[in-house]
Amino acid sequence: MSEEKFLVTGAMGCLGAWVVRNLVREGVETAVFDLSSNKQRLELIMDAAEIAQVSFIYGDITDTEAVKTAVSDHNITHIIHLAALQVPFCKANPPVGAAVNVVGTVNVFEAAKAAGIGQVVYASSVAVYGRKDEYPDRLLPHDAPLHPHTHYGVFKQANEGTARIYWQDDGIASIGLRPYTLYGPGRDQGMTSTPTKAMLAAARGEAYHISYGGYNGFQYNDDVAKIFIQAARTPAEGANVYNLRGSVAHMSEVVAAIEAAEPSAKGRITYEEAPLVLPEGQDDAELRHLLGDIPHTPLADGVARTITHFKQAVADGRLAKTGEESI
Ligand SMILES: NC(=O)c1ccc[n+]([C@@H]2O[C@H](COP(=O)([O-])OP(=O)(O)OC[C@H]3O[C@@H](n4cnc5c(N)ncnc54)[C@H](O)[C@@H]3O)[C@@H](O)[C@H]2O)c1
Numbered sequence: 319m320s321e322e323k324f325l326v327t328g329a330m331g332c333l334g335a336w337v338v339r340n341l342v343r344e345g346v347e348t349a350v351f352d353l354s355s356n357k358q359r360l361e362l363i364m365d366a367a368e369i370a371q372v373s374f375i376y377g378d379i380t381d382t383e384a385v386k387t388a389v390s391d392h393n394i395t396h397i398i399h400l401a402a403l404q405v406p407f408c409k410a411n412p413p414v415g416a417a418v419n420v421v422g423t424v425n426v427f428e429a430a431k432a433a434g435i436g437q438v439v440y441a442s443s444v445a446v447y448g449r450k451d452e453y454p455d456r457l458l459p460h461d462a463p464l465h466p467h468t469h470y471g472v473f474k475q476a477n478e479g480t481a482r483i484y485w486q487d488d489g490i491a492s493i494g495l496r497p498y499t500l501y502g503p504g505r506d507q508g509m510t511s512t513p514t515k516a517m518l519a520a521a522r523g524e525a526y527h528i529s530y531g532g533y534n535g536f537q538y539n540d541d542v543a544k545i546f547i548q549a550a551r552t553p554a555e556g557a558n559v560y561n562l563r564g565s566v567a568h569m570s571e572v573v574a575a576i577e578a579a580e581p582s583a584k585g586r587i588t589y590e591e592a593p594l595v596l597p598e599g600q601d602d603a604e605l606r607h608l609l610g611d612i613p614h615t616p617l618a619d620g621v622a623r624t625i626t627h628f629k630q631a632v633a634d635g636r637l638a639k640t641g642e643e644s645i
Pocket residue numbers: 327328329330331332333334351352353354377378379380399400401402403404418441442443444496497498499500501507508510
């Protein structure tokens with residue numbers, strides 16, 4: 319066992335489960351903090367012996383004392399903060415979205431401060447940016463002006479500001495990472511989850527209509543998880559925020575990758591032509607400058623791996639016929 323002990327908030331979620339899987343497979347002590355006790359995403363990608371190595375702390379990220387206690391009682395050395403409510407949930411209930419996404423992030427920094435932990439890594443989002451027609455560049459540089467057009471994006475922007483003030487006032491360094499569209503096993507909720515739902519449909523031999531089109535950034539869960547861990551181990555100065563790039567691709571390329579991996583899906587996976595209003599992709603030069611080599615699974619490989627994983631999970635009963643989206 320290493321000297322490291324990670325706390326991952328929101329670890330029952332899609333990205334958190336992959337972060338936990340990577341840490342456990344490295345032999346790193348891992349504690350998770352989540353409101354949910356539903357281990358379905360962990361069970362989708364880890365075996366029972368691996369899950370048994372994880373310390374589970376059930377609590378609400380909006381509860382300052384609960385977050386502080388989780389950090390101080392478990393000798394935490396590294397924090398990866400992912401707990402959040404996604405775009406549709408924030409739209410449906412902005413006060414709760416603000417409490418979880420904004421107050422929750424303040425609580426994580428408070429807990430780090432109380433425990434003397436000098437660095438926090440947290441998930442921001444491409445949603446901090448404006449519409450694509452507001453920018454001259456097709457791929458946004460990490461310092462492009464922020465102009466979010468959803469509550470969720472505004473909350474993520476607030477978190478980037480929170481991180482800046484904790485560096486200014488308390489010397490707590492941070493690395494915020496801005497994913498675009500995560501895909502892969504476990505991506506079952508949120509506005510951009512429909513490409514992965516199409517991969518699941520293909521694995522089940524079902525038809526599926528993806529809810530949007532155009533060009534987007536696609537990032538394989540496992541790559542993003544490894545990048546978050548790499549960032550947590552990279553000593554930072556200041557409050558830094560970086561774009562993630564992944565694969566910038568048109569939805570037709572996602573569909574082609576699904577058909578290549580599962581030929582029986584040909585003609586059965588369709589997509590809405592209308593693109594998201596967001597920029598077509600992000601430039602990650604600054605992140606590469608900080609971290610050096612970062613994992614990048616090409617889109618076709620990530621899609622093929624996802625479908626193979628889903629097929630296995632459907633066959634062995636880990637994904638009920640009613641759909642993992644029922645989580
Ligand atoms: N999925 C994407 O494409 C994407 C893109 C950009 C940014 N992000 C960000 O990355 C992070 C991880 O995303 P994800 O796709 O894994 O999200 P997810 O919705 O799958 O998981 C979020 C987790 O947070 C937990 N949570 C919610 N409210 C909580 C509360 N009050 N207290 C404690 N835990 C709570 C949920 O139970 C869940 O396990 C989030 O911060 C998200 O905003 C995701």
